[in-house]
Amino acid sequence: xxxxxxxxxxxxxxxxxxxxxxxxxxxxxxxxxxxxxxxxxxxxxxxxxxxxxxxxxxxxxxxxxxxxxxxxxxxxxxxxxxxxxxxxxxxxxxxxxxxxx
Amino acid sequence: xxxxxxxxxxxxxxxxxxxxxxxxxxxxxxxxxxxxxxxxxxxxxxxxxxxxxxxxxxxxxxxxxxxxxxxxxxxxxxxxxxxxxxxxxxxxxxxxxxxxxxxxxxxxxxxxxxxxxxxxxxxxxxxxxxxxxxxxxxxxxxxxxxxxxxxxxxxxxxxxxxxxxxxxxxxxxxxxxxxxxxxxxxxxxxxxxxxxxxxxxxxxxxxxxxxxxxxxxxxxxxxxxxxxxxxxxxxxxxxxxxxxxxxxxxxxxxxxxxxxxxxxxxxxxxxxxxxxxxxxxxxxxxxxxxxxxxxxxxxxxxxxxxxxxxxxxxxxxxxxxxxxxxxxxxxxxxxxxxxxxxxxxxxxxxxxxxxxxxxxxxxxxxxxxxxxxxxxxxxxxxxxxxxxxxxxxxxxxxxxxxxxxxxxxxxxxxxxxxxxxxxxxxxxxxxxxxxxxxxxxxxxxxxxxxxxxxxxxxxxxxxxxxxxxxxxxxxxxxxxx
Numbered sequence: 001x002x003x004x005x006x007x008x009x010x011x012x013x014x015x016x017x018x019x020x021x022x023x024x025x026x027x028x029x030x031x032x033x034x035x036x037x038x039x040x041x042x043x044x045x046x047x048x049x050x051x052x053x054x055x056x057x058x059x060x061x062x063x064x065x066x067x068x069x070x071x072x073x074x075x076x077x078x079x080x081x082x083x084x085x086x087x088x089x090x091x092x093x094x095x096x097x098x099x100x101x
Numbered sequence: 102x103x104x105x106x107x108x109x110x111x112x113x114x115x116x117x118x119x120x121x122x123x124x125x126x127x128x129x130x131x132x133x134x135x136x137x138x139x140x141x142x143x144x145x146x147x148x149x150x151x152x153x154x155x156x157x158x159x160x161x162x163x164x165x166x167x168x169x170x171x172x173x174x175x176x177x178x179x180x181x182x183x184x185x186x187x188x189x190x191x192x193x194x195x196x197x198x199x200x201x202x203x204x205x206x207x208x209x210x211x212x213x214x215x216x217x218x219x220x221x222x223x224x225x226x227x228x229x230x231x232x233x234x235x236x237x238x239x240x241x242x243x244x245x246x247x248x249x250x251x252x253x254x255x256x257x258x259x260x261x262x263x264x265x266x267x268x269x270x271x272x273x274x275x276x277x278x279x280x281x282x283x284x285x286x287x288x289x290x291x292x293x294x295x296x297x298x299x300x301x302x303x304x305x306x307x308x309x310x311x312x313x314x315x316x317x318x319x320x321x322x323x324x325x326x327x328x329x330x331x332x333x334x335x336x337x338x339x340x341x342x343x344x345x346x347x348x349x350x351x352x353x354x355x356x357x358x359x360x361x362x363x364x365x366x367x368x369x370x371x372x373x374x375x376x377x378x379x380x381x382x383x384x385x386x387x388x389x390x391x392x393x394x395x396x397x398x399x400x401x402x403x404x405x406x407x408x409x410x411x412x413x414x415x416x417x418x419x420x421x422x423x424x425x426x427x428x429x430x431x432x433x434x435x436x437x438x439x440x441x442x443x444x445x446x447x448x449x450x451x452x453x454x455x456x457x458x459x460x461x462x463x464x465x466x467x468x469x470x471x472x473x474x475x476x477x478x479x480x481x482x483x484x485x486x487x488x489x490x491x492x493x494x495x496x497x498x499x500x501x502x503x504x505x506x507x508x509x510x511x512x513x514x515x516x517x518x519x520x521x522x523x524x525x526x527x528x529x530x531x532x533x534x535x536x537x538x539x540x541x542x543x544x545x546x547x548x549x550x551x552x553x554x555x556x557x558x559x560x561x562x563x564x565x566x567x568x569x570x571x572x573x574x575x576x577x578x579x580x581x582x
Contacts, residue, residue, distance in 0.1 A: 008280075015273055018269070022262070022266050028258065028262070031262055032262075032265075035262075035265045035266060035269055038266075038269035038270075038272075038273065039268075039269055039272060041273070042269070042272045042273050042275075042276045045273070045276040045277070045280065046276050046279060049276070049279055049280040049283075053280070053283060054279070054283035056283075058227075058279070058283075058284070058285050059279065061227065062227050062275075062279070062285060065227060065230070065231060066230075066272065069230070069231065069234040069268075072234065072238055073234065073238065073265050073268070076238050076241055076242060076261065077241075077261050077262075077265065080241070080245055080254065080257050080258050080261055081258070083245070083248060083254055084251075084254045084255070084258060087251060087254065088251065093255075093258065093259070093262075096251070096254075096255045096258070097255075
């Protein structure tokens with residue numbers, strides 16, 4: 001059987017990739033994908049803990065809630081991105097820089 | 102789920118249900134009558150405020166202990182609901198004037214308040230996360246409410262990206278805490294911490310991630326980068342509401358989770374909190390000096406206020422001081438709420454089409470042409486600085502005294518020095534208002550005026566009875582533990 005630590009290392013790696021994506025990508029869509037990777041890394045983490053250590057419903061309920069919250073977040077995020085794209089024809093935040101000071 | 106569970110969180114149920122009703126009813130309200138939507142929402146808030154007060158602060162649990170209603174929740178809920186009423190009063194005329202009048206604004210505000218109230222009830226980290234999302238998502242939309250204005254959209258996008266990033270960090274922290282103990286509920290986590298059975302490394306890492314996530318929400322340096330841009334870009338009433346609501350909710354979560362669960366991690370966390378508080382006070386106040394735009398000025402001021410709040414939170418694990426420290430923070434949050442809404446009410450009356458009237462220089466002559474508004478703005482600036490005879494003075498007084506009581510004299514000294522620095526930029530606004538000639542165009546509206554004058558009156562009035570307000574806050578805290 002695959003040991004728990006492998007799952008944890010995998011999810012930590014996935015989380016780090018997501019983190020890197022948010023911080024380093026220039027494209028908003030890429031940044032959004034990074035956020036989603038972070039959330040899904042958390043889900044893997046929760047499920048691994050749930051199935052190896054703590055049987056119960058807590059872990060499962062939490063994963064379901066994270067799914068829903070992530071979906072709502074993407075809906076708002078994509079709406080904002082589309083709205084900006086219509087106006088500026090770009091999805092690169094560095095090119096949308098009206099706020100300075 | 103039983104009917105008792107629903108009864109325990111009745112105010113929240115009514116508020117969330119009402120927001121949906123208003124959202125639907127708004128479809129049948131004609132475009133030029135959006136005042137009805139605002140009125141409906143305000144009525145809902147008043148009813149919920151009544152229900153909240155009627156229930157009082159008796160401790161009740163519901164939904165298998167995931168939700169806990171107590172005096173702490175009562176105190177903060179009153180702040181959120183009154184803040185919501187002020188938010189509607191500020192928004193109505195502004196949205197009409199700026200041709201943003203769309204009914205969704207008010208239901209979104211109600212949903213955000215539901216999230217904030219849920220945050221105060223949270224007795225389980227799952228609920229903390231859910232409440233965080235419920236309050237953040239409407240605020241992202243409200244920040245971008247001026248859709249045809251690129252600055253507003255940019256603000257919303259920045260807020261959204263950093264906010265969801267912060268949610269991800271909080272979530273990873275919760276997952277690690279779950280892994281360390283097998284619990285997401287706060288009592289279960291407390292028991293595991295006390296027994297010392299959990300994995301300490303995971304606990305510490307999880308707590309640190311939670312701290313970073315909440316720091317984003319409350320605007321603590323170095324996680325504050327989004328605040329000036331979002332405050333400047335968002336429509337002013339939305340800025341006013343989020344600067345109070347998001348901050349108070351973030352601190353509510355920080356207080357509830359850290360004071361109950363993590364006292365035993367204080368050896369590791371206290372130096373971090375100390376450094377964060379010190380750097381936030383210094384950076385917020387120093388960067389505010391060079392701001393010319395009043396919205397950005399208040400954004401940096403809001404960062405600095407977070408620093409003062411966090412300063413009182415540093416001795417959170419010291420059992421003798423922690424209740425005083427929480428009470429001082431609750432007191433300060435009240436003072437901050439009143440002062441902030443008042444100041445934004447003045448700013449909203451000064452703001453003209455296409456974002457004119459937002460420079461500090463535009464306030465020249467306000468004190469002579471509109472003496473009442475000038476007086477109100479002076480009171481708010483003095484309260485932010487912490488000058489005696491205002492509520493802000495007592496707020497800072499209690500914050501500093503708990504920091505000293507907890508043995509952090511150096512930190513209190515930094516706070517005192519940065520307060521002196523802050524007097525420079527707050528009083529500059531007053532000087533411009535009274536000493537420089539000018540005739541600023543002011544768009545008076547009775548609701549906005551009422552908010553400004555009422556807030557000014559309360560900021561001065563409550564300053565004469567700070568003891569009884571602090572008693573209220575202390576009672577709220579007694580039930581927290």
